[in-house]
Structures are given as structure tokens and as C-alpha cells.
Amino acid sequence: MRYLLAAAALAVLAATSTSAAPPRLTPAEHDATHAMFEHVIDIPTVIGRHNVPEMAQYVADQFKAAGFPAEDVHVMPYHTGSATQGEDDTAALIVRWRAEGTPKAKPILLMGHMDVVEAKPEDWSVDPFKMIEKDGYYYGRGSIDMKDGIVAITQAMIDLKKAGFKPKRDIVVLFTGDEETNGIGSKKGATEWLDLLGHPEYGLNADGGGGGFNPDGAPAGFTLQTAEKTYADYTFTVHNRGGHSSKPRKDNAIYSLAHALDKLEAYRFTPMMNETTRAYFDGRQKTEKGPLGDAMRRWLANPNDGEAADIIEASDSEVGLTRTRCVATRLFGGHANNALPQLAWARINCRIFPGVDPNAVKAELERIVSDPEVQVTREDDNVASLASPLRPDVTAAYTRAVQTLHPGSPVFPEMSTGASDARPFRVAGIPVYGANGGWITVPIDERAHGRDERLPVQSLYDDVVHWEMMLQDLAGK
Amino acid sequence: MKRAICLLFAAAVSTGAVAAVDPRTVPTQLPPAWQAKARAVFKQAIEIPSVHNRGQVPAVAKLLADQFRAAGIPDSDIHFMPYEALPGDQTEALIVRWRSPHATKKPMLILGHMDVVEAKRSDWKYDPFVFREEGGYFYGRGSSDMKNGDVGTTMAAVKLMSEGFKPDRDIIFFYSGDEETRGVGATLGSTKWRNLTDAEFGLNADGGCPSYDEQFRPLGCGISMAEKTFQTYFLTTHNPGGHSSRPRPDNAIYDLADALEKVRTYRFQPMQNEVTRAYFEERAKQEGNSPLGQEIRAWLANPNDGAAADAIEANPLEVGLTRTRCVATMLSGGHADNALPQSATATVNCRIFPGVQPPEVQAELQKLVGPNVEVKPDPEFIGVPTPASPLRPDVVAAVTAAIQKLDGPEMTVFPEMSTGASDGSFFRAQGIPVYDVDGSWGISPIDERAHGLDERIPVRAFYDDVVYWQMIYKALAG
Numbered sequence: 010m011r012y013l014l015a016a017a018a019l020a021v022l023a024a025t026s027t028s029a030a031p032p033r034l035t036p037a038e039h040d041a042t043h044a045m046f047e048h049v050i051d052i053p054t055v056i057g058r059h060n061v062p063e064m065a066q067y068v069a070d071q072f073k074a075a076g077f078p079a080e081d082v083h084v085m086p087y088h089t090g091s092a093t094q095g096e097d098d099t100a101a102l103i104v105r106w107r108a109e110g111t112p113k114a115k116p117i118l119l120m121g122h123m124d125v126v127e128a129k130p131e132d133w134s135v136d137p138f139k140m141i142e143k144d145g146y147y148y149g150r151g152s153i154d155m156k157d158g159i160v161a162i163t164q165a166m167i168d169l170k171k172a173g174f175k176p177k178r179d180i181v182v183l184f185t186g187d188e189e190t191n192g193i194g195s196k197k198g199a200t201e202w203l204d205l206l207g208h209p210e211y212g213l214n215a216d217g218g219g220g221g222f223n224p225d226g227a228p229a230g231f232t233l234q235t236a237e238k239t240y241a242d243y244t245f246t247v248h249n250r251g252g253h254s255s256k257p258r259k260d261n262a263i264y265s266l267a268h269a270l271d272k273l274e275a276y277r278f279t280p281m282m283n284e285t286t287r288a289y290f291d292g293r294q295k296t297e298k299g300p301l302g303d304a305m306r307r308w309l310a311n312p313n314d315g316e317a318a319d320i321i322e323a324s325d326s327e328v329g330l331t332r333t334r335c336v337a338t339r340l341f342g343g344h345a346n347n348a349l350p351q352l353a354w355a356r357i358n359c360r361i362f363p364g365v366d367p368n369a370v371k372a373e374l375e376r377i378v379s380d381p382e383v384q385v386t387r388e389d390d391n392v393a394s395l396a397s398p399l400r401p402d403v404t405a406a407y408t409r410a411v412q413t414l415h416p417g418s419p420v421f422p423e424m425s426t427g428a429s430d431a432r433p434f435r436v437a438g439i440p441v442y443g444a445n446g447g448w449i450t451v452p453i454d455e456r457a458h459g460r461d462e463r464l465p466v467q468s469l470y471d472d473v474v475h476w477e478m479m480l481q482d483l484a485g486k
Numbered sequence: 487m488k489r490a491i492c493l494l495f496a497a498a499v500s501t502g503a504v505a506a507v508d509p510r511t512v513p514t515q516l517p518p519a520w521q522a523k524a525r526a527v528f529k530q531a532i533e534i535p536s537v538h539n540r541g542q543v544p545a546v547a548k549l550l551a552d553q554f555r556a557a558g559i560p561d562s563d564i565h566f567m568p569y570e571a572l573p574g575d576q577t578e579a580l581i582v583r584w585r586s587p588h589a590t591k592k593p594m595l596i597l598g599h600m601d602v603v604e605a606k607r608s609d610w611k612y613d614p615f616v617f618r619e620e621g622g623y624f625y626g627r628g629s630s631d632m633k634n635g636d637v638g639t640t641m642a643a644v645k646l647m648s649e650g651f652k653p654d655r656d657i658i659f660f661y662s663g664d665e666e667t668r669g670v671g672a673t674l675g676s677t678k679w680r681n682l683t684d685a686e687f688g689l690n691a692d693g694g695c696p697s698y699d700e701q702f703r704p705l706g707c708g709i710s711m712a713e714k715t716f717q718t719y720f721l722t723t724h725n726p727g728g729h730s731s732r733p734r735p736d737n738a739i740y741d742l743a744d745a746l747e748k749v750r751t752y753r754f755q756p757m758q759n760e761v762t763r764a765y766f767e768e769r770a771k772q773e774g775n776s777p778l779g780q781e782i783r784a785w786l787a788n789p790n791d792g793a794a795a796d797a798i799e800a801n802p803l804e805v806g807l808t809r810t811r812c813v814a815t816m817l818s819g820g821h822a823d824n825a826l827p828q829s830a831t832a833t834v835n836c837r838i839f840p841g842v843q844p845p846e847v848q849a850e851l852q853k854l855v856g857p858n859v860e861v862k863p864d865p866e867f868i869g870v871p872t873p874a875s876p877l878r879p880d881v882v883a884a885v886t887a888a889i890q891k892l893d894g895p896e897m898t899v900f901p902e903m904s905t906g907a908s909d910g911s912f913f914r915a916q917g918i919p920v921y922d923v924d925g926s927w928g929i930s931p932i933d934e935r936a937h938g939l940d941e942r943i944p945v946r947a948f949y950d951d952v953v954y955w956q957m958i959y960k961a962l963a964g
Contacts, residue, residue, distance in 0.1 A: 343816030
């Protein structure tokens with residue numbers, strides 16, 4: 010679940026000045042990247058469709074064809090399932106690129122996920138599972154979330170290997186198959202597959218980070234993701250004795266649910282700030298001159314200024330950064346057209362500010378609804394997420410890659426409002442940084458999970474170079 | 487679609503003349519040997535889950551046909567009529583003709599349906615498709631809507647045949663297989679299959695007529711002669727959607743919730759017609775000086791007295807009788823837990839007052855919810871308003887005699903408008919008057935569970951219904 014960059018315009022991380030021309034892909038590398046991207050977009054890796062293993066095998070084959078030894082390329086089939094998110098026989102891909110001789114340090118873990126969110130052809134203007142190139146974009150489900158990152162990491166490793174690069178520490182890849190649903194793959198990665206992954210020192214997640222440009226081409230900045238909100242799902246359920254629809258009653262499960270949803274729609278959680286978001290807003294306010302900038306300055310000066318936080322939260326570019334947010338995402342109710350409903354429920358998806366207990370949010374939802382007819386339940390047992398400490402080596406490598414490819418783009422630390430596979434690793438003591446190099450035009454390309462998801466064509470190729478540079482810096486020295 | 491049991495406070499409320507005997511404890515008039523036969527067929531019928539799309543209706547048809555065949559109806563007069571209801575739903579109607587050796591009158595048609603509304607095991611206390619007797623009730627989906635009527639009409643005929651009764655007119659039994667969903671069977675039965683079904687009038691076993699209140703006072707028996715038009719609408723909201731970590735100000739689910747809040751509080755214009763006036767005149771007598779009785783009299787005196795109509799409509803006994811009513815019955819929306827919904831849809835089921843055209847109601851709903859909510863009629867079932875059936879003295883006399891023999895003279899019989907729709911509407915539309923007059927009864931409101939949870943019928947009501955139909959056949963075809 011990728012968070013796409015908030016518009017911003019100031020480097021708050023150490024900028025490294027560089028005047029060197031960015032490396033370029035050869036025509037063969039370019040074509041291989043395109044072919045791999047088209048191939049994986051066209052595989053509908055939605056839960057329940059059993060297609061992730063096919064994609065895992067395809068990506069594994071690309072590694073093997075490039076000379077990665079078969080014994081270090083593992084397709085790991087596993088079952089994913091939960092009562093609410095669906096089931097599938099899926100797979101992860103683990104690749105280990107071993108260091109020459111004695112490794113200098115513990116491995117670096119490169120992360121991503123191969124599954125995508127459901128996309129219904131009738132909701133889209135194009136077939137979501139047939140990649141097309143149009144108006145400077147690649148269209149297709151997964152084009153920014155996140156088959157671009159999968160392809161970029163894979164192609165970067167293939168290119169580096171062909172170019173004779175020899176890592177001085179192991180580079181391990183973990184591409185999971187159920188990040189958008191149950192997250193079983195990353196849990197296994199952080200536990201039973203940890204030996205296979207060589208107990209990495211830290212992780213770089215392509216399902217995070219990334220950059221943006223304003224519609225006029227001005228850089229909005231890139232983010233290095235160091236914290237993320239906790240993902241938690243809740244359900245509002247209403248039961249009723251039902252009956253015949255020719256005799257409507259005052260009590261009706263659907264109306265009770267609709268009323269609860271109206272209350273949720275109007276509610277705002279209390280604003281909160283942490284070190285990452287404070288640094289982020291401090292950077293943002295320096296160039297944000299208008300009312301939004303004023304609100305940021307007011308809020309930084311007085312964290313109890315809830316009105317200022319509300320103004321920030323209402324901005325398209327800052328949604329979710331000032332507090333816990335919950336939103337209704339799914340609805341179900343009734344059993345026949347001509348019967349009063351016996352059951353109605355709504356799924357409520359929450360993104361909880363780091364450090365807040367999801368059980369406390371459940372209690373808050375109960376207070377918001379304050380209707381004994383509406384039962385509030387949790388759909389997972391997720392625990393509050395933790396932040397990863399900023400590492401100078403990762404920060405420097407990320408900043409150099411970004412500023413080589415996109416001179417003038419600022420780099421920010423970021424709290425992601427999404428959740429990702431990083432969480433189980435952070436909980437296990439392995440810091441994870443969302444460090445992808447892809448970019449989009451904000452806000453018009455922010456379509457992850459939505460309709461007509463798309464990626465600027467050049468972003469795909471920039472991302473390959475981005476990962477090549479990152480790996481050279483972090484594993485080549 | 488069974489109409490809910492009609493509710494009526496009998497005159498006894500004011501006179502206090504009726505002894506409060508629990509009708510469930512009164513012995514049935516059906517002999518024990520026939521109780522066992524009827525119960526065995528009922529059990530089999532209930533345990534066939536003849537919900538749409540499950541392909542089980544033909545099994546019910548076979549079960550009923552087997553009873554007729556065993557009683558002596560020749561195969562040439564038993565017709566299995568397969569057809570498609572909802573797209574892909576292969577179902578079947580059963581048409582049986584019990585011939586008169588010396589017919590002197592046009593045939594009489596007996597209507598019923600073999601399909602039932604969906605019932606989910608997880609919603610019910612017990613498996614809805616396992617027949618169960620407990621506490622004086624038979625439980626199971628279809629126990630009151632309307633496998634009771636299927637078995638009652640069939641077993642009454644079987645019993646009369648065994649006793650050598652010869653009708654003086656053909657009695658045609660028509661059991662459809664999609665009354666609860668689409669009504670294709672009744673459409674075909676009233677048109678394409680008319681050579682098999684043509685009759686002077688029809689009696690529909692879909693819906694018990696008498697009822698009692700919880701103090702066991704008889705509430706009367708309404709013969710349904712007119713019915714509201716059934717029409718379902720879909721209310722849909724659309725949105726670009728997006729990632730749920732970044733909620734937008736506009737949201738398809740919230741927009742739909744707002745629309746539903748409007749539907750919840752909206753009230754259509756009150757209306758009266760001849761049947762409902764007759765009904766309310768009877769009710770006014772029974773209610774006497776109760777607040778409800780006064781409101782009814784005020785509304786009868788001045789049909790423009792909207793406040794009186796609202797007060798009547800708000801009474802649980804009279805819901806749906808004063809106007810068009812629409813209610814939300816189903817919901818769906820969104821495509822993933824972690825994505826903002828791109829669309830959300832509510833099913834709104836309307837029961838439209840006779841004479842009002844469904845497109846007028848659609849326009850009214852559209853105006854109510856505003857232009858950002860799409861309002862469309864269910865393309866699977868376009869409601870057609872139907873005329874009221876004329877009051878036939880022979881039918882009223884036969885029903886009254888049978889009901890009062892079983893339920894006592896305090897159980898008054900009167901015309902009413904059904905708030906539900908049934909197969910009868912298709913035949914009414916094609917010129918065959920239909921009267922909804924099953925003889926089974928229940929305690930109101932605790933037994934009103936058609937389409938709902940833990941559907942049930944009092945054991946005695948089921949058995950006495952066989953006796954009721956015997957009396958009806960003898961009175962109208964003997």
C-alpha cells in the first residue's frame with residue numbers, strides 16, 4: 010500500500026550537490042525493462058485469482074536467465090487468507106545475491122509486493138490488466154502500486170550483475186504475494202524465512218518513498234519513508250429481526266448503519282505530531298507561503314492549535330498526516346430485495362497515528378457511533394507500528410540517487426499514511442526505509458487502488474537507475 | 487411475496503366478549519391419519535431449499551405432483567412447465583387439473599408458489615431448511631410463505647378425492663417457481679399457458695387470512711382484492727475512489743448513507759381507494775373510540791387530512807395501507823478494505839399505491855435524493871399496476887363460512903388491499919379476478935416472519951388449513 014508523495018518543496022535532508030550526468034539505461038536494458046513491466050502488469054495478481062505464483066515464477070526466471078544461481082532463487086508458495094480479505098494460494102520470491110568472499114556486513118533486504126488491489130473493468134476507462142502506453146503514461150493496475158518497483162529492483166540487479174558489479178555484502182530480495190490483503194508473506198519473512206534472508210541489517214522497501222512533480226514540472230520533492238501509520242480494519246455491524254418489506258418498521262439495520270456512517274463522516278480525530286511529521290512540516294512551511302503555510306507555522310508553534318491542524322488536514326496534499334483517519338470502504342446488507350434487512354455491515358479502514366493502540370481507536374469508534382444497535386469489531390490484531398531511526402548511509406544514498414536523477418528535487422523524511430510489508434520487520438527490530446525512486450505528477454497521478462492507475466513512462470526507467478545507484482552506494486563500498 | 491398477516495382488532499376489544507383461549511392449544515379438526523400425511527409432505531417440502539438459482543423448485547413440483555398422482559389424477563392432467571426466471575435460474579411451474587365428470591361451471595384456479603426467499607444459516611437460530619416442530623410451531627423457511635399453502639391446497643384435494651368427492655367444475659392448481667423473484671411463472675401462466683389455466687376466478691393460497699393478537703383475540707380475516715404494485719429501485723453513487731489512506735471529502739458510501747437518511751424520513755402522499763375505504767370503515771367500527779379509531783374516522787371524513795393519515799400509517803397495525811412506501815432492503819459498496827469506494831448501491835423496495843405509475847415514484851425518489859445519486863428501476867422486474875378484483879358474493883360466503891367454522895364467529899371477514907404483491911397480480915392484469923384467501927393463521931405480530939428469521943406456523947394452523955381448503959372446494963365446486 011503505497012503512500013504517494015505530498016507536495017512539498019524543500020530539502021530537509023542533507024543535500025549532496027552533484028553535477029554528474031545521471032547514468033542511462035542501454036537500449037537493451039530499456040527494452041528489457043519495458044517487456045518485463047508489460048508482462049507483469051498483464052498478470053492480474055488480485056487475491057483469489059491464483060496468479061501470483063505465475064508472476065513469481067516469471068520474475069524468478071528473469072533472475073536466473075541473468076546468471077543468478079538457481080539455488081539462490083526461491084519461489085516460496087504459501088497460503089494467505091482471512092475472514093475478511095479473502096483467500097488465495099500465493100507465493101513470495103526470495104533471491105539472494107551473495108557477496109564475494111566474506112561479507113562486509115549483514116545483508117541489505119530489498120522489499121516489494123507482487124499482488125495488486127482488485128480492479129473492476131467496468132469502473133475503469135481501459136482494461137486494468139492490459140498494459141497500454143498512452144500520453145506519456147503506462148496504464149494498468151499495479152503500475153504505481155507497485156509492479157514498477159518490482160521491475161526496477163529486478164532490472165537494476167540484472168543490469169548490475171551483467172556490468173560485473175560485485176556486492177561487498179549480500180543483497181536479498183523479498184517480493185511478497187499478499188501485501189494488499191493479509192500480509193502473511195511479510196510476517197513469514199520476518200520470522201520463518203529470516204534465516205533464508207540472512208538476518209538483514211535493514212530493509213529498503215520499494216513500496217514507499219518516491220517523488221512528485223507539480224503539473225508545471227516544478228519538483229514537489231521525494232520522500233524517504235521512516236514511519237508509517239498502523240493499518241487496522243474495523244466493522245460496524247447491525248442486526249435486526251428483519252421481516253417483510255411491505256411493512257417497513259422504524260428499526261432497520263440499513264438505516265441504523267447509514268446513521269452511524271453519517272456520524273463517522275463528520276468526525277475528526279484529535280491532531281497529533283511526532284518527530285518525523287514535525288520535520289516534514291517544518292520543511293514544508295519554509296516554502297509554503299499561503300494559508301496552508303500559515304496553518305503549518307501556527308500548528309508547529311502550538312501543537313494544541315487544532316484549527317490549524319484541521320486546515321492542514323483538509324489540504325489535498327496533506328491528507329492523513331495530522332492524525333488518525335478512518336474511512337468507510339465497503340458496505341453490505343440485506344438478503345433479498347423484498348425483505349427487511351437482518352444484517353448490514355460496513356468496513357471501516359483506519360490509518361492510526363504511530364504509537365496509538367488500535368484498541369483505543371475501537372473504543373473511540375464506539376463513542377462516535379454511540380448506538381448500542383451498532384456493534385464495532387476489529388478485523389485484525391495489528392499492533393501499533395514503530396518508526397525506524399534515520400541512518401546516515403541510507404539517507405545519503407537515497408538523496409544522491411534522487412538528486413542525480415532529479416537535480417533540484419528536495420528530499421523529506423516521511424510518515425506514510427499507508428501500511429506496508431515493513432511493519433513485521435520493524436517489529437522484529439529490522440529498520441525499514443521506503444526508498445523507491447519512482448515519481449508521478451501530483452496530485453493527478455495519485456491513483457493507487459483507484460481507477461485508471463498510471464505511471465509516467467520515464468519514471469519506470471528512472472527507477473531502475475535509482476536502484477542501481479542505491480545498490481552501488483550501499484553494497485559496493 | 488406474501489402479504490403480512492392482516493392486523494385487525496376485532497369488535498371484541500370493546501365488548502370484551504371473547505374468551506382468551508390460546509388458539510394454538512385448540513385441537514385441530516383434521517383427523518390424526520391425515521395430520522401424519524400432511525406433516526410428512528410438509529417436512530419434505532420445507533427441506534427442499536427452493537431458493538432461486540439453486541435448481542430445487544422441480545423437486546417441490548415433483549413432490550406435489552406425486553400426491554395428486556397417487557390420489558388418481560392421470561399424468562395427462564399433470565404438467566411440469568420448466569422456464570427460466572432470473573437469468574440462469576432454471577425453475578418450474580406445476581399445473582394440475584382435477585377434472586369434473588360433469589362440469590357445470592367454468593374452472594376455478596388455485597394459486598401458489600413453490601419457491602422461497604433466501605435464508606442464511608448464519609442468520610437463523612436453526613437450519614432454515616431442516617423441518618422442526620417446537621412449542622406448538624413448525625419451523626423452517628417457507629413454513630408460512632407458502633409451502634403451508636402448497637401442502638394445504640394439495641392435501642385437501644387428495645383427501646376429498648379419497649372420500650369420493652367429485653367437483654362440479656374443474657379445479658386447476660397452478661404452483662409457480664419464481665414468485666419471490668421475478669414472477670415469470672405467473673406471467674406465463676396468465677398468458678402463454680392460458681389454455682391450461684383459464685378460469686372464472688382464482689383463489690391464491692399465498693398468505694394466511696385470519697390472525698389473532700397476543701391476547702388471542704381474533705383480529706379478523708382480510709380477503710385481499712387489490713394490491714400495491716411491487717417495484718424495486720437501485721440507488722447508486724459513484725466516486726473516483728482512491729487509496730483509503732487518503733480519504734477524500736466526497737465518498738460514495740457516505741453519499742449513499744446521506745441518501746438513505748432522506749429515504750428513511752420521507753413520506754409519500756396519503757391516498758385512498760374503494761377497497762381501502764371499505765377496509766378502514768370496518769376498522770373504524772372495530773376500533774371504536776380508541777385514538778386510532780378517531781384518526782381513521784377523521785381521515786375517512788376528510789381524505790386531505792394528512793396528519794390523520796400519518797398517524798394511521800405510523801400504527802404498526804396499518805403500515806403500508808395509507809400510501810406508497812419505500813424501504814431500503816439491501817446494500818453493497820466498495821471493492822477492497824483498503825480502497826475508497828468507487829461505487830455504492832442500495833436496493834430500495836417500493837410498494838406503490840394502486841393507480842400510481844412506477845415511473846412517477848422513480849421521479850419522486852430522484853428528486854428526493856438529488857442528481858448525484860442514480861435512481862434506476864430493477865430491470866429484472868418492472869411492476870405493472872393491476873385493477874382491483876370485484877367482490878364476489880360466492881367467494882366471500884365460502885371463505886366466511888370456512889373461516890368461522892374453524893376460527894369462530896368472532897373472526898370477521900372483510901375486503902382489503904394487500905401491501906405485498908403476489909402471483910395474483912399477473913392474473914388480475916389478464917382478466918382473471920384473484921382473491922388471496924389462505925386459511926392458515928398466526929399470532930400477530932410474533933408470527934409475522936415471512937422473509938425473516940425463524941419463520942414458523944402454528945401446528946394447528948397448518949393442519950386446519952387442509953380442512954379449510956376442503957370446505958372451500960366443496961362450497962365453490964360442489
